[in-house]
Amino acid sequence: MLPSPHLPKSPPCSTIDHFTLGHHGKEEEDLDGGVEVDPTLPLGLRREAMPRHVAIIMDGNRRWARSRGLPVRSGYEAGGRTLRKVVELCCKWGIKVLSVFAFSSDNWFRPKVEVELLMSLFESGMQEDTGIFLSFKKKVVICCLALITGKTSEYLRQLQRTIRCHSSLPKVALKAKHGLIEPSDIDISLMEQELQTNCTEFPHPDLLIRTSGEFRISNFMLWQLAYTELFFAQSLWPDFGEAEFLKALLAFQQRQRRYGG
Ligand SMILES: CC(C)=CCC/C(C)=C/CC/C(C)=C/COP(=O)(O)OP(=O)(O)O
Numbered sequence: 001m002l003p004s005p006h007l008p009k010s011p012p013c014s015t016i017d018h019f020t021l022g023h024h025g026k027e028e029e030d031l032d033g034g035v036e037v038d039p040t041l042p043l044g045l046r047r048e049a050m051p052r053h054v055a056i057i058m059d060g061n062r063r064w065a066r067s068r069g070l071p072v073r074s075g076y077e078a079g080g081r082t083l084r085k086v087v088e089l090c091c092k093w094g095i096k097v098l099s100v101f102a103f104s105s106d107n108w109f110r111p112k113v114e115v116e117l118l119m120s121l122f123e124s125g126m127q128e129d130t131g132i133f134l135s136f137k138k139k140v141v142i143c144c145l146a147l148i149t150g151k152t153s154e155y156l157r158q159l160q161r162t163i164r165c166h167s168s169l170p171k172v173a174l175k176a177k178h179g180l181i182e183p184s185d186i187d188i189s190l191m192e193q194e195l196q197t198n199c200t201e202f203p204h205p206d207l208l209i210r211t212s213g214e215f216r217i218s219n220f221m222l223w224q225l226a227y228t229e230l231f232f233a234q235s236l237w238p239d240f241g242e243a244e245f246l247k248a249l250l251a252f253q254q255r256q257r258r259y260g261g
Pocket residue numbers: 019058059060061062063064075076079080083100101102103104107118121122123124125126132212
C-alpha cells in the first residue's frame with residue numbers, strides 16, 4: 001500500500017478502520033430480533049443475484065452540511081441517519097454483510113472536535129436499544145477495531161454480549177518475525193486466512209458503493225476489494241436513499257463477474 005502523504009509514521013493512536021456487520025456463519029439460526037427479511041423485493045431485483053456483502057464509503061457528509069450552512073456535526077448526524085436506513089434495507093432485502101468505512105487512519109488529523117464528534121456518534125450508533133445497528137440486533141460483527149482507547153473502548157466491552165468485536169491486526173509479519181512461519185510460506189491463501197473480515201460469512205464485498213461523486217477507493221479494504229464490483233453515486237451520503245441504493249443493486253445485478261477468468 002502506498003503511504004498516505006498526510007500520515008505520519010505512527011498515527012496518534014490506533015484506529016477504527018471500518019465496521020463490518022453481519023451474520024457469523026453457523027450462529028445465524030439462533031439469532032433473534034432485528035428486521036425480518038422481506039419475502040418480496042423491489043421490482044426488478046432478483047433474490048438469487050443479491051450481493052451478499054456490500055461495502056460503502058459514506059463520503060460527503062461535511063460538504064452536505066456546508067452546502068446548507070450547517071455545522072459539520074449536522075452532516076455527520078444526517079449521515080448516521082442514512083446509515084441506519086441502509087442497515088435496515090440490507091436486513092430487509094437479505095444482504096448478509098455490510099461494511100462501512102467509518103473512520104480511516106487519516107481521519108485522526110481532522111480537528112479534535114470532529115474526531116470526538118465521530119467517536120460519540122459511534123458510541124450512540126452502538127446503543128443496544130436505539131443504535132444504528134439495532135436492526136442487525138444480535139447479528140452484529142465489528143471487525144477491524146484496533147485498540148480504540150478511552151470511553152469508546154469501554155463502551156464496546158460492555159456491548160460484547162450482542163456485538164462481537166474483532167480487534168485482530170494482520171499477524172503474518174509477527175508470525176514470520178517469531179519464526180512460526182517462513183517468509184516463503186506467505187502466500188495468498190495465508191493472507192486470506194488473516195483477513196479481519198473473516199469473522200463474517202462473506203469476507204469479500206461483492207459490491208462497493210462510494211457516494212459524493214468521487215471515483216476512488218482510498219485505503220478501504222484494499223485486499224478484499226480485488227474482485228468487487230464498484231458503483232459510484234453522485235449524491236452526498238446524507239442524501240443517499242432507497243432509490244439510489246436500489247439503482248446500485250440493479251447495476252450490480254447486470255454485471256458479469258469473471259474474477260479474472
Ligand atoms: C455509527 C456510525 C458508524 C456512524 C457513521 C457516521 C458517519 C456518517 C461517518 C462518516 C465518516 C467519514 C469520515 C466520512 C467521510 O465523509 P466526509 O464527511 O469527510 O466528506 P467530505 O468532507 O468529503 O464532505
